[in-house]
Amino acid sequence: MHARPRTVVQMLPALHSGGVERGTVEIAEALVAAGHRAIVIADGGRYADHLRAIGAEWIPWPVGKKSVATLWRFVPKVRDLLMRERVDILHLRSRFPAWVGYLAWRRIPPALRPRLVTTVHGFYSVNRYSAVMTRGETVICVSEAIRRYVLRHYPRTDPARLVVIPRGIDPAAYPRGYRPDPDWFTQWYAQFPETRGKRWVTLPARLTRWKGQAELLTVWREIIARHPDAHALLVGGYDARRRDYVAELQQTIRAHGLENHVTLTGDRPDLKNILAASTVVLSLSTDPEAFGRTTLEALALGTRVIGYHHGGVAEQLAAIYPEGSVAVGDQTALARQIRAALDGTLPPVTQPLPERFTLAAMQHETLALYQRLAERVSLL
CATH class of the missing domain: 3.40.50.2000 (Glycogen Phosphorylase B;)
Structure with missing residues (x-):
C-alpha cells in the first residue's frame, strides 16, 4: 500500500x-x-x-x-x-x-x-x-x-x-540450527529430570481429543521397546472441559507402564526451545489443521516433522519435508517414521523456508x- x-x-x-x-x-x-x-x-x-x-x-x-x-x-x-x-x-x-x-x-x-x-x-x-x-x-x-x-x-x-x-513466521526468529543455551537446559532438567539424557519426541498441541495425543500413546510402548532413550513430550494446556480426556491419557500412561517415558508439560512459554531440542516433532490431529503454525516453526528450525497428510500441515510438508508425511490414522506408518527418526535414517530437513510461508x-x-x-x- x-x-x-x-x-x-x-x-x-x-x-x-x-x-x-x-x-x-x-x-x-x-x-x-x-x-x-x-x-x-x-x-x-x-x-x-x-x-x-x-x-x-x-x-x-x-x-x-x-x-x-x-x-x-x-x-x-x-x-x-x-x-x-x-x-x-x-x-x-x-x-x-x-x-x-x-x-x-x-x-x-x-x-x-x-x-x-x-x-x-x-x-x-x-x-x-x-x-x-x-x-x-x-x-x-x-x-x-x-x-x-x-x-x-x-x-x-x-x-x-x-x-x-x-x-x-519470521525466519529470523526461528533460525535454522538454533539451540537453546545451557541455562535453559539446566532449568528444564530441574523441572523435568525424567527427560535428561533422552531424545524427545514432541507433540505440541492443546490437550483435546482431536489433537492426537492418544494416537501417539498407542504406538509409544512399541517405540520405547526398541528405543528406551526416547521420551514423549505432550506440550500443551487444557481447559476444564477436557479434564476427562486428560484423565484418560494419564490412565493410559499408567496402564502401559509409561510413567517414565511420557511427560505432560502443560502450556509452555519456551516452545521454541523445546522444538529446537527435540529429535522429531509430531502433528497428529485427526481433523485437518487449517494451517499448523507450530509445525512450520519446527521445520524452520530444522527439526524433523512427522505429520498426518491433510490440511495445512500436508501443504507445509509437501513444500519443505515430504519425508515426514504419513497417511491419516496409519499407526503402522507413524511408528515406522518415528523409529526412522530415532534410528537416524529419516533424512534431515534441508529445504529452506519458502518465501510464501x-x-x-x-x-x-x-x-x-x-x-x-x-x-x-x-x-x-
Missing part, C-alpha cells in the same frame, strides 16, 4: 493468545509501519498493550459475545464508526464479530462503504452462521485446504473472490490486497 494513507479496521472477539489474534496484530503492525491507520475492534486480552505500543488503535468493544443484545448494541456503533472515520477496509476475522461488522456494513449506502475482507481461519461447522465468513468482497483463505473447504461447502462463493495467503510475505500480500480493493468500486 504505497498510495495515500488508508484506514483499516479489523474485528475479532478478543485479544488473547491465538493464531487469529497474532495475525491481527501482525497486520496492524505492518499497516502502521507503512504509514497507514490501523484500528482493531475487540475485547481485551494480552495483545491490547502491544497494539497500543506499535501505534495501532484499540477499541475495546466486546463484539464477540454471542447474543442478540450484542447485535443491537454494536451494529449501529460499528456503522457510525465506519462512516465517521472514513474507513477504507473492513476486515472481519471471526464469525460473530463478522456478523456485527457485516450487518453494520450493509447499513451504509453502497457508495460510502469500505471494502469488505473476510478471513477463513478454520474448518468451521457448515451452516448459515459460518457462511458470513464467505461474504467478503475478497475472502482470504489461510491454506489451499481452506480454499477447497469453502468451495466444497459454500458452492455459491465465486472462486475469483478467494485468495490464499498463508500465515507466516514468511511473515513478511503474509504482511506484504495482505497490504497489497487492501490497496487493490481500496482502488476499486464496491462489488457487493
Whole structure:
C-alpha cells in the first residue's frame, strides 16, 4: 500500500493468545509501519498493550459475545464508526464479530462503504452462521485446504473472490540450527529430570481429543521397546472441559507402564526451545489443521516433522519435508517414521523456508490486497 494513507479496521472477539489474534496484530503492525491507520475492534486480552505500543488503535468493544443484545448494541456503533472515520477496509476475522461488522456494513449506502475482507481461519461447522465468513468482497483463505473447504461447502462463493495467503513466521526468529543455551537446559532438567539424557519426541498441541495425543500413546510402548532413550513430550494446556480426556491419557500412561517415558508439560512459554531440542516433532490431529503454525516453526528450525497428510500441515510438508508425511490414522506408518527418526535414517530437513510461508510475505500480500480493493468500486 504505497498510495495515500488508508484506514483499516479489523474485528475479532478478543485479544488473547491465538493464531487469529497474532495475525491481527501482525497486520496492524505492518499497516502502521507503512504509514497507514490501523484500528482493531475487540475485547481485551494480552495483545491490547502491544497494539497500543506499535501505534495501532484499540477499541475495546466486546463484539464477540454471542447474543442478540450484542447485535443491537454494536451494529449501529460499528456503522457510525465506519462512516465517521472514513474507513477504507473492513476486515472481519471471526464469525460473530463478522456478523456485527457485516450487518453494520450493509447499513451504509453502497457508495460510502469500505471494502469488505473476510478471513477463513478454520474448518468451521457448515451452516448459515459460518457462511458470513464467505461474504467478503475478497475472502482470504489461510491454506489451499481452506480454499477447497469453502468451495466444497459454500458452492455459491465465486472462486475469483478467494485468495490464499498463508500465515507466516519470521525466519529470523526461528533460525535454522538454533539451540537453546545451557541455562535453559539446566532449568528444564530441574523441572523435568525424567527427560535428561533422552531424545524427545514432541507433540505440541492443546490437550483435546482431536489433537492426537492418544494416537501417539498407542504406538509409544512399541517405540520405547526398541528405543528406551526416547521420551514423549505432550506440550500443551487444557481447559476444564477436557479434564476427562486428560484423565484418560494419564490412565493410559499408567496402564502401559509409561510413567517414565511420557511427560505432560502443560502450556509452555519456551516452545521454541523445546522444538529446537527435540529429535522429531509430531502433528497428529485427526481433523485437518487449517494451517499448523507450530509445525512450520519446527521445520524452520530444522527439526524433523512427522505429520498426518491433510490440511495445512500436508501443504507445509509437501513444500519443505515430504519425508515426514504419513497417511491419516496409519499407526503402522507413524511408528515406522518415528523409529526412522530415532534410528537416524529419516533424512534431515534441508529445504529452506519458502518465501510464501514468511511473515513478511503474509504482511506484504495482505497490504497489497487492501490497496487493490481500496482502488476499486464496491462489488457487493
